[in-house]
Amino acid sequence: xxRGVLLAFIQLRSIRMLPDLLVLLAGLTxxxxxxxxxxxxxxQSAGVRRLLSLGGLLFAGMLAAGFLxxxxxxxxLFTRYFPEALIRPVQGAVIGWALLSVPAAILFFGVRxxxxxxxxxxPKHQSARRQFLKTAPALAIATPxxxxxxxxxxxxxxLKLREQKIEIPxxxxxLDGVTIAQLTDIHRGDFVSxxxxxxxxxxxxxxxxxxxxxxxxLITTGEDPLDECxxxxxxxxAEAGVFGCMGNHEVYxxxxxxxxxxxxxxxxxxxxxxxxxxxxxxATLNLAGVDYQRARQRYLVGAEELIxxxxxxxxxxxxxxxxxxxxxxxxxxxISGHTHGGQVRVEILRQDLNMARFFTPYVDGLYKKNQSAxxxxxxxxTIGIPARLGAPPEVxxxxxxxx
Numbered sequence: 493x494x495r496g497v498l499l500a501f502i503q504l505r506s507i508r509m510l511p512d513l514l515v516l517l518a519g520l521t522x523x524x525x526x527x528x529x530x531x532x533x534x535x536q537s538a539g540v541r542r543l544l545s546l547g548g549l550l551f552a553g554m555l556a557a558g559f560l561x562x563x564x565x566x567x568x569l570f571t572r573y574f575p576e577a578l579i580r581p582v583q584g585a586v587i588g589w590a591l592l593s594v595p596a597a598i599l600f601f602g603v604r605x606x607x608x609x610x611x612x613x614x615p616k617h618q619s620a621r622r623q624f625l626k627t628a629p630a631l632a633i634a635t636p637x638x639x640x641x642x643x644x645x646x647x648x649x650x651l652k653l654r655e656q657k658i659e660i661p662x663x664x665x666x667l668d669g670v671t672i673a674q675l676t677d678i679h680r681g682d683f684v685s686x687x688x689x690x691x692x693x694x695x696x697x698x699x700x701x702x703x704x705x706x707x708x709x710l711i712t713t714g715e716d717p718l719d720e721c722x723x724x725x726x727x728x729x730a731e732a733g734v735f736g737c738m739g740n741h742e743v744y745x746x747x748x749x750x751x752x753x754x755x756x757x758x759x760x761x762x763x764x765x766x767x768x769x770x771x772x773x774x775a776t777l778n779l780a781g782v783d784y785q786r787a788r789q790r791y792l793v794g795a796e797e798l799i800x801x802x803x804x805x806x807x808x809x810x811x812x813x814x815x816x817x818x819x820x821x822x823x824x825x826x827i828s829g830h831t832h833g834g835q836v837r838v839e840i841l842r843q844d845l846n847m848a849r850f851f852t853p854y855v856d857g858l859y860k861k862n863q864s865a866x867x868x869x870x871x872x873x874t875i876g877i878p879a880r881l882g883a884p885p886e887v888x889x890x891x892x893x894x895x
Contacts, residue, residue: 656891663804666772669891670891671701671890672705673696674707674890675692676871677708677739677869683878689725702730703733703779704733707808718751722760723758726760735762735763735781737809740811743783752764765798766780766798781807781808781809782809785813792807805824815828825864827866829869830871831870834855835874836879837882871886873885
């Protein structure tokens with residue numbers, strides 16, 4: 493196990509691990525600030541001091557464990573010694589604490605600075621000021637906790653139908669007004685129930701789309717109920733059929749071939765470096781699908797062969813960061829998921845802060861580049877922490893429009 497941990501730290505040379513390291517450091521810094529503030533006030537006895545020390549070490553250990561679980565080698569080692577059903581809730585709690593730490597630290601420092609400035613400018617012996625200075629740090633720490641609690645217990649279940657009109661220059665007349673339902677990032681498992689997936693399927697069917705797409709991440713790990721998820725998705729209905737592409741979690745679970753085979757048996761066709769020309773009147777919508785595109789490899793190798801001349805070509809790619817390459821190859825529309833819309837988003841100084849922005853500029857909604865567009869759905873489920881904040885879950889209903 494020690495060897496796996498050492499190999500994980502060697503991987504820190506990758507820039508993709510930088511956000512995780514920054515969150516870890518922010519969490520440890522906030523923890524140190526809390527201990528420093530509360531230690532003199534409450535640690536009057538040896539027993540209380542031991543309790544605070546133990547609590548600090550426990551939280552620091554949890555943060556480190558959550559950070560290390562982001563590495564595949566370490567995650568595999570953990571599953572050897574602890575059951576999966578225990579690891580994921582603990583990991584969610586750890587990530588939640590880490591996400592709390594960043595805004596809590598910012599607010600804590602901000603309140604301290606404001607308090608010191610106010611202390612110099614305001615008259616002395618002002619009771620209201622003294623009360624504010626006493627309660628503000630606690631409020632600064634409690635506010636992110638309350639917000640995250642809202643994201644866990646309320647916003648996470650607030651599934652909505654999102655309608656998105658996409659204007660396409662030169663769209664064939666018979667494709668004008670065609671509707672496409674998209675379900676993505678379902679993550680059926682500990683934090684997404686069968687009932688939630690059934691509700692998403694019902695929502696998509698009620699919209700009566702001409703075409704329905706499932707753009708990856710049906711599950712999170714190989715321990716999740718994949719067959720049950722496929723059985724539920726088999727209830728999807730669309731005139732032109734139900735198609736999909738693979739996500740990164742199908743890769744992690746080594747379930748790509750199984751999903752392709754079993755989904756096809758249920759009437760859902762996952763396109764793996766394949767295309768499916770669909771007729772709408774006199775027009776052809778050529779649906780091309782690719783497997784999850786790994787970041788350290790060239791994107792969309794050979795995808796140009798999936799383009800059908802004279803047709804309206806639509807690319808299904810789980811991760812949206814392939815968009816510039818797709819546009820260069822000649823796909824006028826790419827449909828993706830993967831980002832969860834950032835999942836937990838905080839706006840500070842007019843800046844939208846979320847973890848997905850470290851990996852792609854295409855986080856949520858519609859983006860355009862010259863004559864091409866990409867639509868990124870927030871999806872249904874969650875990953876890591878079972879919470880959504882500023883990025884509610886959705887079933888997307890896309891309407892193609894001619895301009």
